[in-house]
Amino acid sequence: MAFKTVEISPNVFWVGIEDWNRRFFDAFIPLPNGTSYNSYLIVGKEKTALIDTVNPGFEKILLKKISQIVPPGKIDYIIMNHAEPDHAGGILEVMKVAPNAKVVATKLGVDMTKIYFDVPSERRISVKDGDTLELGQKTLKFIEAPWLHWPETMFTFNMEDSVLFTCDFLGSHITSDKLFADEVGGLLMPEAKRYYAEIMMPFSASAQKALDKVNLLNPKIIAPSHGPVHRNPQSIIEAYEKWTRGPLEKKVIVVYVSMWGSTQTLERIITETISTEGVETVPYNLTVADISHVLRDLVDASAVVIGTPTVLGGAHPLALYATELIASFGVRGKIAAIFGSFGWGGGATRRVKLRLEKGGFEVVYTLDVRGPPKPAHIEKAVSLGKAVAKRVKEAT
Ligand SMILES: Cc1cc2nc3c(=O)[nH]c(=O)nc-3n(C[C@H](O)[C@H](O)[C@H](O)COP(=O)(O)O)c2cc1C
Ligand SMILES: [Fe+2]
Ligand SMILES: [Fe+2]
Numbered sequence: 001m002a003f004k005t006v007e008i009s010p011n012v013f014w015v016g017i018e019d020w021n022r023r024f025f026d027a028f029i030p031l032p033n034g035t036s037y038n039s040y041l042i043v044g045k046e047k048t049a050l051i052d053t054v055n056p057g058f059e060k061i062l063l064k065k066i067s068q069i070v071p072p073g074k075i076d077y078i079i080m081n082h083a084e085p086d087h088a089g090g091i092l093e094v095m096k097v098a099p100n101a102k103v104v105a106t107k108l109g110v111d112m113t114k115i116y117f118d119v120p121s122e123r124r125i126s127v128k129d130g131d132t133l134e135l136g137q138k139t140l141k142f143i144e145a146p147w148l149h150w151p152e153t154m155f156t157f158n159m160e161d162s163v164l165f166t167c168d169f170l171g172s173h174i175t176s177d178k179l180f181a182d183e184v185g186g187l188l189m190p191e192a193k194r195y196y197a198e199i200m201m202p203f204s205a206s207a208q209k210a211l212d213k214v215n216l217l218n219p220k221i222i223a224p225s226h227g228p229v230h231r232n233p234q235s236i237i238e239a240y241e242k243w244t245r246g247p248l249e250k251k252v253i254v255v256y257v258s259m260w261g262s263t264q265t266l267e268r269i270i271t272e273t274i275s276t277e278g279v280e281t282v283p284y285n286l287t288v289a290d291i292s293h294v295l296r297d298l299v300d301a302s303a304v305v306i307g308t309p310t311v312l313g314g315a316h317p318l319a320l321y322a323t324e325l326i327a328s329f330g331v332r333g334k335i336a337a338i339f340g341s342f343g344w345g346g347g348a349t350r351r352v353k354l355r356l357e358k359g360g361f362e363v364v365y366t367l368d369v370r371g372p373p374k375p376a377h378i379e380k381a382v383s384l385g386k387a388v389a390k391r392v393k394e395a396t
Contacts, residue, residue: 003065006179008221008229009161011043011138015050015065016225017058018175025173029198029292033191034175037086038225040165041066042158044135049077050101051156051165052225053090062090063097072097077125077133079140080105081167082153083112087225092117104133106144109152127154143213145169147206149199155210157217164219168199169210170236172227181228181236188228189239190296195226196243197295202330204244211240248302248333250396251280252388255294255326256307257287257318262341262372263307266381269373270305270339273385279392286318294322295329302392303335304361305384306352310342314351323352327359334360335395337388339367339381346370364391 006014016038022031037054039062048070054062066072075098080088083105091113095101102123103113110126113119127133129144143155148169156165172192178184200207214222214237222230222237230236254271258264267283275281282301284294298304304326308319315323336356338349349366356363365384369377 003061003068005065005068008040008179008223008231009158009163012158012161012163013041013043013069014179014223014229015039015041015062015069017054017061019055019058020175026198030290031173033173033187035173035226036175038223038229039090040223041069042135042138042140043070044138046136047076047134048074049079049133049135049140050075050094051079052081052087052167053078053094055086056089059090059093063093073099075101077101078103079156079165080109080113081156081165081225082150083109083116084150084168085116087167088113088117091119095119095123106152106154109154112152143217145206145210145213147203148210149203155213157219162220163223164214164217164221165223166214167225169207169224170222170230170240171195171224174227176228179229181230182232184228191227192236192239193243193299194292194296196240197299198292201243201295201299202328204330204332207240207244211237211244243299246300248396249280249300250278250392251282251297251301252303252305252392253294253297253301254281254283254305254307255286255289255319255322256283257285257309257316258307258341259309259316262369263309263339265373266339266341266367266369266377267307269378269381270307270385273382274389277386277389277393279389286322291322291325295325298326298329298331302333302395303337303388304331304333305337305339305388306356307338308340308348308352310340310346310348313345313347315340315348319348319352323355327355327361333395334362335388335391336361336363337365337384338363339369339384341369341371341373343371364388
């Protein structure tokens with residue numbers, strides 16, 4: 001049986017795995033389209049290198065794919081751009097069948113191969129920014145790109161073919177029988193943005209530095225470790241430019257939860273007021289929302305409004321969860337408002353406010369309502385909506 005491999009450039013082969021069945025990443029991000037673990041084989045005149053491996057469980061198929069091109073025992077180098085198991089989890093299996101293969105990584109990456117995989121020290125090579133490795137008419141240059149999204153991450157540039165291997169950076173959770181981004185169609189950008197939001201948004205400052213390096217290299221092909229390969233990389237680079245440092249949109253996210261409808265009544269008034277003021281609103285009822293869609297909208301929203309009833313003296317657990325993510329994900333914009341209903345002592349909005357402020361947010365309005373909203377409360381909800389819309393219009 002022939003397993004799929006694709007020659008993306010002369011003697012540069014995709015030997016990755018399509019994981020059609022995976023339904024969650026990081027144990028909380030839904031994967032409606034599965035994902036892929038892209039591994040690449042570079043066959044030089046003298047040496048052979050494998051760029052990243054695959055998620056544990058798929059090593060045997062990886063080795064079968066490699067053996068359709070060269071005997072796996074011939075691999076000289078396993079380039080580990082990132083130590084996370086979805087890409088580095090197969091290195092031990094490859095090292096077993098390739099007795100001369102050494103793992104090449106950043107200094108921190110090399111340390112992590114010891115901690116995660118117990119790679120013996122004589123089989124580890126550490127490289128620095130700008131170092132090169134000669135394979136024979138294929139030269140690999142290593143580019144340090146830390147904190148994308150772990151501290152040890154790097155890129156590998158195949159200089160002759162102008163192929164940049166970026167591991168998680170510029171990837172997406174898409175499984176498709178089409179390998180190239182230009183064949184995937186309209187699914188690509190919304191999925192690439194959802195992926196960016198979860199993996200890279202907390203590290204947008206590192207992503208900006210990495211983008212500068214990518215722009216300098218000006219690669220013909222960008223080959224990430226998840227999702228399609230970009231053979232016209234300009235569109236994904238432009239998208240990352242916008243997501244990391246482009247202007248924010250005139251858009252507000254309203255995330256809320258309500259047990260008996262009071263907080264929801266306020267939400268309707270607030271969302272419609274902001275919308276009537278000419279600012280786009282995206283409401284997310286947390287009982288049914290996909291949290292990865294909330295994160296995706298946070299990439300370029302100008303403000304966040306959080307609504308929660310009081311439960312046991314604090315916020316509703318779903319609101320706590322969303323607040324924690326919003327406060328810790330390095331969201332740009334950083335303007336927020338909070339509202340909610342309570343029955344006796346309250347406490348929900350105070351709890352959310354503390355967390356958002358710790359995350360660097362400016363909370364411009366807080367509204368607490370006892371029980372179901374009365375006309376006076378509705379007026380206050382309108383004021384909240386107007387205050388948020390005004391700030392957003394001033395900022396965009
Ligand atoms: C499980 C549960 C726990 C609650 N705990 C508190 C509380 O500690 N303090 C308080 O002021 N109200 C508490 N309440 C009352 C709600 O905050 C109040 O009914 C509120 O109006 C509900 O808003 P909603 O209609 O948006 O769900 C609790 C309600 C429930 C169902
Ligand atoms: Fe990763
Ligand atoms: Fe990954």
